[in-house]
Amino acid sequence: MQKDVEITTPNFVTAATVAAQLHQILSMGEQLQMTALNAAIISARAGEQGKTFGPLTDGINTLAKNIQTLVLDIDNKSVGFSRKSIMEMNHQRQQEAFNKACNLHGEDGPNHNKISILRDKILTDRNNIQQELLGNLSEMGHLMKEISTSLRPTDYLVANCRIEASHITDFCGAFNDVAEMVASTSKQISENIKKSNSLLIQLQETV
């Protein structure tokens, strides 16, 4: 029988949740690359008519690669954040232990000054780590914005795909499928970014 313990979610867990959510974008990126490959094959089969699809295929591919690079970067940063967050937690524990030591020792104790200096050093270190954590979060937020920015040309790519498709009667359906796939994958990516962003805001408030 499991007990049901309610404790505040530590920041390192929230950071891992953000990373796991963003990690799903990697497979969405792979899906986009497959779509680009598919589009290239259809375009080759369409011969002369399909040539106009070349730049669009390249566009989808570039979009996928950019997104994957950014996600991997955030992935590393989130592990770094977890590490620092654990360090911060340890410093908090040390600070509490030194506070207790100071109290037990009393102000008249022979080593009171030494213990106080150590306690203050831990406090300074902890403040520095908190600053680093905020910096790390801001970098992650910046990278997420970059992903959103790189998604902007998607509307253009999808619209062009549909326009080109309407000119090629034989492959119209296939090219429209490509457009649909790009549109739905990009929507999924945006949703993931939105969710991750709200968790990131939560983190910024708790650091």
Added chain:
Amino acid sequence: MKDSLLYDNGHKWIVFGRDEDKPEKIIDTNQYMVINGKRAFIMDPGGIEVFPPMLAFVTRHADIDNITDIFASHQDPDIISSLGLWDKAIPNARLHAPWIWEGFIRHFGCDNITYVSIADEGGGIDLDGTKLEFIPAHYLHASGNFNVYDPKAKILMSGDIGAALESAGAPFFVEDFDEHTKKMEYFHRRWMPSNDAKKHWIDRIRKLDIDIMAPQHGRLFKGDDVKRFLDWFEALDVGCANDQEEVRKSA
């Protein structure tokens, strides 16, 4: 860190390890996870240093709330010093670990997680239909020590038995057994204290049907290499710390 799927047929086995970002002087470790439906079970989750990448990798495969159970083969820091952090991440989970180490392991921090003692004769866990057995491996090397055996997947998580000291970039599986023994020999001779315990364990393990033997350090053994390992280990004289020649070599 890298991860690799070892088994996927109804339930999954995943190995995590080869952490290239870990501090140089910390021994590389393999962590394992079994997922069955909405329950996940982590074996030897590792030390504090590997916790951040472990948490990141584990949550790629399972929702954090679905990690219901963890297992510690013994009390060493590279096995379970991350407990205080898991205790905050998965407070409702249970830790299955040898009864003799409870008072020791709790030093790593265990305010929320429920400690489930494993008796000397062993035990098991039913992960919503997937049954895993805790096989005694006492004195190999800790005085209270267990392996985990999955009869359906035919995988034995062997803890420190079969361990090798490898670089972070090494492949997950043994490719040349004879070559690999060089990386295992000193570890087994020095860390394993008892030929008698070794014999007991080998007799017990030879009765199991094993496709993969998965140690906590170094490479995993597959197929015939499992039997090769058992033969090699049987012939090895362990407990060498008082052998003066060995002491000189390791100095």
